C-alpha cells in the first residue's frame with residue numbers, strides 16, 4: 280500500500296513546543312504540546328522537541344501517513360537552519376535543523392517565528408492572495424514580518440522584519456536586544472508590565488498591585504489580566520495601553536511609508552485578548568503619523584489563525600521551500 284504524505288509543523292518558543300501533523304491536503308490531523316522553561320538547558324529543550332515530533336510520527340504511522348518534511352518557527356535570527364541568536368533559549372549559533380535531522384532523518388526547514396506566523400496568514404489565513412503585507416505579532420515581545428511581492432522577505436542574513444526593535448525613543452528604557460527605546464519596550468506585555476511596576480513604585484494604585492507585590496519577579500502578566508484591568512477602568516493600565524498603541528501606531532505609520540502594503544495583519548496574545556478596540560486605537564495613531572494617502576486601500580486585519588498562525592506558517596514554509604522545488 281502506498282502511504283499518503285504528511286508534514287510536521289512546529290512552533291518552538293521559550294515556554295512551549297507546539298507541534299501539528301498535516302496530511303498532504305493540509306488537513307490538521309493531530310496536535311501535541313510540551314512545555315519548556317526559560318532556564319531549561321539546551322538538552323532539555325531539545326528533548327521536548329524530540330518528544331513532540333516522536334508523538335506526531337506515531338500518529339502518522341497509525342494513520343498510514345509518511346512524514347516527508349518538518350517545518351518550524353523559532354524566535355530569533357535564523358540562517359540556513361542555524362539559530363544565530365534567540366531570546367529566552369540558550370542557543371547561540373545552534374545548528375537546530377541538523378540536530379533534528381540527525382535524529383529523524385527527515386528534511387527540515389526553519390524560519391523566524393514572526394516571519395513564519397505571517398507566512399501562515401498569507402498561505403492559509405486572513406492575508407491569503409495578498410502581494411505586499413506586513414505583520415505585527417504582539418505578545419511577550421513584538422515580532423514582525425514582511426511579505427513583499429508574494430514572498431516572505433528575510434533580508435541579507437535573515438533578520439528582516441524585526442519591527443519590535445525599531446528605536447522610537449533614543450533615550451528610552453534599555454531593551455532586551457541591548458538598544459534603547461525599542462517599540463517592544465513599550466508595546467509588548469513585558470513593556471506594559473514595566474510601566475505598571477514603575478507606577479506602583481511611584482505610589483499609585485493599580486488593580487494588579489497586590490498580585491505584583493506578592494509574586495515580585497515571578498509575576499507574569501497575562502493578556503487576560505490586561506483586559507480585566509481595562510474593563511475595571513484602571514487608570515494605570517489605560518495609560519499603559521495609550522502608550523503601547525501610540526508607539527505601535529508610529530511604527531505602523533513608518534512601515535506604511537516605506538513599504539506601502541495592501542494589508543497590515545495584527546496577531547499575538549495581546550491582539551487576541553483585546554481585539555478590534557486595540558487595533559482601532561493603533562489605527563487612530565497611524566493616521567496621525569503617516570504621509571497622506573498611506574492608509575488608502577490598506578486594510579487592518581486581525582490574524583484569523585490565532586495561536587495556530589506559526590504552525591500553518593511552518594506548513595507554508597515547507598510548501599514554499601521544499602514542495603515547490605520538487606515540482
Ligand SMILES: [Zn+2]
Pocket residue numbers: 443444445454455456457458459461463
Ligand atoms: Zn530592542
